[in-house]
Amino acid sequence: MGWRDKKINRLQNPNPLLYLLSLGLVLLLWQGALLALEDSARKFILPTTAQVVTRFLRLVVDGSLLQHTGVTLLEMGLGLALGTSTALVLGYAVAHSQVLAHLLEPIIVTSQAMPVVALAPLLAIWFGPGLVSKVVVCALIVFFPILVNVSAGLSHIDNGFRQVFRLLEATRWQRFRWLEVPAALPAFLTGLRVGGTSAAMGAVVGEFVASSAGLGYLVKQGQNLYDTPLMFVAILTLTMLALVTYGALGLIERRILKWRSAGKT
Amino acid sequence: MIASPETLLEIKNLYTAFVEPEGTLEALEDVSFKVLQGEFICLIGPSGCGKSTLLRTLAGLLPPSKGEVRLRGIPIRGPEHAVGLVFQQPTLLPWRTVAENIALPLELRGQPLAERQQRVAELLEMVGLAGFEATYPQLLSGGMAQRAAIARALAQNPEVLLLDEPFGSLDALTRERMAAALLELWQRQQRTVLMVTHSVDEAALLADRVVVLSPRPGRIIDIIPVRLPRPRDPSLLLDPRLQSVVRELRQALKNGELQGNGRNSQPKA
Numbered sequence: 232m233g234w235r236d237k238k239i240n241r242l243q244n245p246n247p248l249l250y251l252l253s254l255g256l257v258l259l260l261w262q263g264a265l266l267a268l269e270d271s272a273r274k275f276i277l278p279t280t281a282q283v284v285t286r287f288l289r290l291v292v293d294g295s296l297l298q299h300t301g302v303t304l305l306e307m308g309l310g311l312a313l314g315t316s317t318a319l320v321l322g323y324a325v326a327h328s329q330v331l332a333h334l335l336e337p338i339i340v341t342s343q344a345m346p347v348v349a350l351a352p353l354l355a356i357w358f359g360p361g362l363v364s365k366v367v368v369c370a371l372i373v374f375f376p377i378l379v380n381v382s383a384g385l386s387h388i389d390n391g392f393r394q395v396f397r398l399l400e401a402t403r404w405q406r407f408r409w410l411e412v413p414a415a416l417p418a419f420l421t422g423l424r425v426g427g428t429s430a431a432m433g434a435v436v437g438e439f440v441a442s443s444a445g446l447g448y449l450v451k452q453g454q455n456l457y458d459t460p461l462m463f464v465a466i467l468t469l470t471m472l473a474l475v476t477y478g479a480l481g482l483i484e485r486r487i488l489k490w491r492s493a494g495k496t
Numbered sequence: 497m498i499a500s501p502e503t504l505l506e507i508k509n510l511y512t513a514f515v516e517p518e519g520t521l522e523a524l525e526d527v528s529f530k531v532l533q534g535e536f537i538c539l540i541g542p543s544g545c546g547k548s549t550l551l552r553t554l555a556g557l558l559p560p561s562k563g564e565v566r567l568r569g570i571p572i573r574g575p576e577h578a579v580g581l582v583f584q585q586p587t588l589l590p591w592r593t594v595a596e597n598i599a600l601p602l603e604l605r606g607q608p609l610a611e612r613q614q615r616v617a618e619l620l621e622m623v624g625l626a627g628f629e630a631t632y633p634q635l636l637s638g639g640m641a642q643r644a645a646i647a648r649a650l651a652q653n654p655e656v657l658l659l660d661e662p663f664g665s666l667d668a669l670t671r672e673r674m675a676a677a678l679l680e681l682w683q684r685q686q687r688t689v690l691m692v693t694h695s696v697d698e699a700a701l702l703a704d705r706v707v708v709l710s711p712r713p714g715r716i717i718d719i720i721p722v723r724l725p726r727p728r729d730p731s732l733l734l735d736p737r738l739q740s741v742v743r744e745l746r747q748a749l750k751n752g753e754l755q756g757n758g759r760n761s762q763p764k765a
Contacts, residue, residue, distance in 0.1 A: 389587070391583055391585055391587035392587055392589060394557065394583065394587070395583075395587050395600075397557060397575060398555060398556075398557060398575045398581055399575070399600065399601050399604050399652075400574075400575050400577075400604075401604050405604050409600070409603070409604070410589075413589070413591045413592075414589075414591075416591075488591075490590060490591045490592075490593075490632045490634075491590075493631075493632040493634060493635060
């Protein structure tokens with residue numbers, strides 16, 4: 232208790248005054264850019280702050296912002312769940328089977344080099360313009376960081392700990408439950424935070440390719456209609472989504488890994 | 497005290513060899529000795545002489561190449577509840593508190609929570625860690641962590657406690673305190689202890705008998721009894737009787753080294 236909590240609090244909630252100041256800086260730059268642009272260009276390139284706020288309020292009032300955010304969130308959530316569960320199963324298998332590790336390693340390395348984003352059009356053909364293709368793009372993006380982290384976390388378990396469990400005649404299940412899960416948890420959560428944050432990207436790319444709803448769809452629609460305020464609203468909402476996901480996963484991480492902060496003095 | 501103590505552990509013609517790509521590495525050669533119930537045995541010998549190998553074999557973690565180990569006449573074929581082992585490093589799980597670490601053996605055996613808590617409280621008291629139950633291992637000093645590891649090994653109430661250089665990574669002062677604490681603990685419990693140590697003084701202070709091993713492959717050079725009265729405490733380290741035991745141990749170690757050099761001449765010695 233005490234000073235350690237204070238320290239964490241300070242990291243979590245930096246000085247609100249500085250937050251406001253940096254927000255003000257952005258707005259100032261925005262206004263500066265507006266002044267620099269000619270009237271005619273301004274209309275198409277850069278909306279005023281007031282235009283964005285009005286657009287935002289209109290979208291909130293008619294419920295469409297909520298609806299589109301919901302679609303994107305659903306895609307992200309399902310993609311995250313699918314990617315995480317597949318990565319966990321495969322990560323465990325890779326860490327425990329030499330044969331499987333050697334078999335899968337080239338595939339994993341190659342597919343990590345492949346930009347998943349480039350696959351999105353193909354996935355849209357395979358899985359149609361609906362929910363499934365976006366979920367698959369998200370899952371693929373989430374999959375690799377988690378797989379790599381989980382298998383690394385499992386294979387780096389201290390040999391001394393393994394000896395302790397052998398000595399105590401732990402069953403396979405006990406070793407899994409009491410040693411492997413807690414030992415690999417930090418690496419898994421790091422992978423989840425990385426993957427979870429980029430899940431938004433997967434959903435948006437999927438929506439760019441083919442969709443009729445979602446925040447990515449709104450950005451695309453804004454582009455087609457030269458509706459820059461709409462694009463601003465959608466992009467800012469996506470940013471908020473990613474920040475909230477990152478923050479939430481970070482919070483879960485700190486909650487679960489209480490013991491880790493105990494080591495920091 | 498009146499009835500003659502019975503043999504608890506019997507090590508018979510133990511050979512251990514490791515097959516490595518560079519060739520076979522012989523770790524132990526024809527090691528035989530008996531350990532009596534309640535005895536405190538120390539194992540000393542030069543680095544790499546197979547002391548740890550011997551302990552791991554006794555713990556059932558390593559099958560011998562030849563020979564066998566019997567516990568109350570029954571051959572040891574794998575880890576057993578009756579044998580507890582403390583490693584050189586505390587190997588406490590960092591995500592568990594001290595109490596949870598000590599409870600691990602009981603938890604794996606499915607002991608009910610209430611019994612477990614009571615036993616853990618006893619053990620914490622026993623090793624002098626009462627008040628640290630909720631602390632995470634990272635915050636413990638080296639000596640405290642090793643005491644927690646000893647408590648964990650004692651949790652399942654083993655008949656034999658094996659200690660593999662448990663104080664090896666501690667500073668001299670802590671080491672001496674730990675030796676004193678172990679001595680006190682053993683004197684209260686009269687549990688059978690086999691301890692590997694580097695320190696000749698420590699061996700003479702703690703043990704009833706000291707098994708002296710030769711350089712690799714480890715053979716028994718001598719088994720030297722320490723005929724000092726019990727209870728003992730570290731003040732005995734300055735006692736001339738103990739110092740004469742220390743001299744005897746050093747001489748045995750030296751003899752072992754001479755014999756070893758004669759047997760397989762080492763290129764870099």
